[in-house]
Amino acid sequence: MRFGDYIKQKRLQHPDELTLKEVSKMLGISLSFLSDVENNRRKPFDKNKIEMLAAKLGLTAEEKATMFDLAARGRKEVPSDIEDVMMYSEVGKMARLALRKTNTGEITEEDWKQFIRKKKQKQD
DSSP: OOHHHHHHHHHHHSTTOOOHHHHHHHHTSOHHHHHHHHTTSSOOOOHHHHHHHHHHHTOOHHHHHHHHHHHHHHHTSOOTTTHHHHHHSHHHHHHHHHHHHHHTTSSOHHHHHHHHHHHHHHHO
């Protein structure tokens, strides 16, 4: 799924039946620009507009993360909600190293699954 498809789906599923006009006004953009984004003719929104839209749509943290991921994929960038930690912190440096090791096959998908399971067990 692409960013535009996702936000259009979420807008149409909203209980208030939000129109393009309502959402474009709330975001401070033209109706045609929003339509172009929803139809994947323009690049996804920036971080501020994504935050505003997520709040208006009442998205869960997981849905909001999906929106950031799809926007980043559409722009071929690091998701803007994690850019600071990913690019400018020691944790980000370790994450990039781990991802590079995954890319070379040194760390497997099963390794990642085990790591996530252990973290979830600690939280419970």
